[in-house]
Amino acid sequence: LERERGCRWCETCRIVRPPRAAHCKHCDNCVLLSDHHCKFLGNCIGGRNYRFFFVFLLSLVVFVSSAVCGLLLWALERQLA
Secondary structure, three states, rough: OOOHHHHHHHEOOEEEEEEOOOEEOOOOOEEEOOOOOEEOOOEEEHHHHHHHHHHHHHHHHHHHHHHHHHHHHHHHHHHHO
């Protein structure tokens, strides 16, 4: 019955995995809607934490762009002085 719904047996975790779940060799867990394992965050990106991952990426982009703008303004001010 579980096979008809797309569920599979995970040999490592010894559980029935739902469809679109995958086993992560880094975390040693089955992750629902598994996308990838992020080495910067140290965990898997999956169904439960997409939102937090995108917030992390957005804050990273804002931080890097503000640092680049600050350095450009500093260099421009130093050149004009």
